Amino acid sequence: MVDAYDPVFDEVDAAIIKHFECSQIPNNSSGKFSSDDLTIYYMPHCPLGLYGNLLMSNWEPTKLNNTVIVGNSFSNYDARRSSSTRDKQSSEEFVFRANNYLLELNLTFADEAFANAFSDQFLHVWKELPGPSSDFWQREGATESRSLEVINSALQQLTL
16 A cells, blocks of 8 residues: 655646555644554654654654665764754654664666766664663653744645
8 A cells, every 4th residue: 555645746646646546645744643563654854853853753662673765864964953943842853863873875877867867875774673672662741843833834825
């Protein structure tokens, strides 16, 4: 089964999704998808908060082991973060916590057009995760990323 969502899907996108017998997710969940089954999340060029919300929604050993992400480099986010502006309660913190347990495989393309369109794209798969009793799994007090409020507001203005 393939589910698809993008806040800017239009009628043409919906027709293509239907043609290929895929399912269009009707509502913006701000990345808060969860699955018990092996799931590949294709999230190219998404903001940090979407990755954080996705990880927070799957933050338990079985679900996280079944989560594969194609998207921006979490290591690059980690290298650019500022400790002075970091909100340790935000879902974005899950990206930084996960980083040590991920194997990032750079997706490179020989064709220059693809290389430019899909720059900084990585396949994220899990190395061995900590045991279930580890503090790593703590998520008490975590909140949805506030950075997505700005993005969602801008998208609503585009569709008015």
